[in-house]
Amino acid sequence: MALKLDKNLYGFVTEQELCSMQGAVDDAVNKIKNKTGAGSEYLGWVDLPVTYDREEFERIKTAAEEIKKCDVFIVIGIGGSYLGARAAIEFIKSPLYNTLKKDTPDIYFAGNNISTSALNELLEICEGKDICINVISKSGKTTEPAIAFRIFRKYLIDKYGEAEANKRIYVTTDKAKGALKTLASKKENGYESFVVPDDIGGRYSVLSAVGLLPIAVAGIDIDAIMNGALQARNDLYCGPSDNDCYRYAAIRNILYNKNKVIEILASYDSALIMTAEWWKQLFGESEGKDGKGIFPASVTFTTDLHSLGQIIQAGKRNIFETVIFIKDSDKDIFIENDADDLDELNYISKQYLSLHDINKCAFRATVMAHVSGGVPNILFELDSRDAANFGYMVYFFELACAVSGYMLGVNPFDQPGVEEYKNNMFELLGKNKNK
Ligand code: PA5
Numbered sequence: 396m397a398l399k400l401d402k403n404l405y406g407f408v409t410e411q412e413l414c415s416m417q418g419a420v421d422d423a424v425n426k427i428k429n430k431t432g433a434g435s436e437y438l439g440w441v442d443l444p445v446t447y448d449r450e451e452f453e454r455i456k457t458a459a460e461e462i463k464k465c466d467v468f469i470v471i472g473i474g475g476s477y478l479g480a481r482a483a484i485e486f487i488k489s490p491l492y493n494t495l496k497k498d499t500p501d502i503y504f505a506g507n508n509i510s511t512s513a514l515n516e517l518l519e520i521c522e523g524k525d526i527c528i529n530v531i532s533k534s535g536k537t538t539e540p541a542i543a544f545r546i547f548r549k550y551l552i553d554k555y556g557e558a559e560a561n562k563r564i565y566v567t568t569d570k571a572k573g574a575l576k577t578l579a580s581k582k583e584n585g586y587e588s589f590v591v592p593d594d595i596g597g598r599y600s601v602l603s604a605v606g607l608l609p610i611a612v613a614g615i616d617i618d619a620i621m622n623g624a625l626q627a628r629n630d631l632y633c634g635p636s637d638n639d640c641y642r643y644a645a646i647r648n649i650l651y652n653k654n655k656v657i658e659i660l661a662s663y664d665s666a667l668i669m670t671a672e673w674w675k676q677l678f679g680e681s682e683g684k685d686g687k688g689i690f691p692a693s694v695t696f697t698t699d700l701h702s703l704g705q706i707i708q709a710g711k712r713n714i715f716e717t718v719i720f721i722k723d724s725d726k727d728i729f730i731e732n733d734a735d736d737l738d739e740l741n742y743i744s745k746q747y748l749s750l751h752d753i754n755k756c757a758f759r760a761t762v763m764a765h766v767s768g769g770v771p772n773i774l775f776e777l778d779s780r781d782a783a784n785f786g787y788m789v790y791f792f793e794l795a796c797a798v799s800g801y802m803l804g805v806n807p808f809d810q811p812g813v814e815e816y817k818n819n820m821f822e823l824l825g826k827n828k829n830k
Contacts, residue, residue, distance in 0.1 A: 439594030479601025535573025623786025
């Protein structure tokens, strides 16, 4: 299990430049280790693979077994309160999880937008199905999930009656404060509740109950995820400081200082689409402040080579790519010989190349093309799409993000800029006038 960095940066970043960053890396790491950096009250994720609450972990597994009896599980949350779980399910199971043959419920995510049609469609999907919901909000007052929860709570009460509905509502929120906590603690409600630890911010929370309950409901081994994260902590945080994680943080900063202000996370498997969404929030919210930050974008190849390939190859040279290639493939698929060969694919079948071999060639060919077009490529090889590798990857990127954020000179754990739209929206909705 590992996420390995290919050191070859094809002349865009030299070993010398990397060495010269070691002091800045060490300073950033020390800020984390000694809790002396800005936002250090949110470093709970660093030790989580060691210190996580075993009693709650077992409760998560028990609740997941109960929830597995239903047909449809609705996970209500936004940002860090949903992206990690969705990323894990799509990465480890499949982006087509809901349509797979399985003995676990279909899982839908709500409360991550304010689209009327999305909510109507989901309510329609629920018709005639047995439903459970998990509402996740650390603050317990975020508008989007609050709207969805109000609607689904009423839906459950109308469908099952209050007492039964209450047994089907699982709440993940702050241990002491917030509207959700108050609602969950009301004796007449008695919702089963899980805690978002005080010292872990939303985008760093996937390895807490926030991510683990929905992930466990999908039938994924959450022990294996935590073991993967623990392995990453041992290798990276507790290991030698010239490791791939810190090197990645340093390379990003070197490239940023050379005006490469957009980082595109590229993968060759649609199972990584939601992981990229999770990664974008992690890096975007952590670094984009004080007029600084690398804009995180993502592509899935080879699909996007037929849409965004052109601009990556030959557009403004302010981008770099971070490419994740998954080493192991699923059951191989081979292309059979065809007598007519009208599509001219027999040259592939003659060589017994699998689809995975072809994908690997596409990967190598694209790296060569983009690098020669002036786009630095940071290459990662991920062993496989299992739970342990997911846990490893999560910890790797969380640590890299914190180190990179400190190197950039920002607080990687706050998100003051997110409030601006909310204040405007509340003003337009007349929140304070109509209370
Ligand atoms: O990373 C963060 O803190 C945010 O993006 C939150 O995850 C997001 O805004 C949802 O917040 P909450 O869990 O309080 O509803």
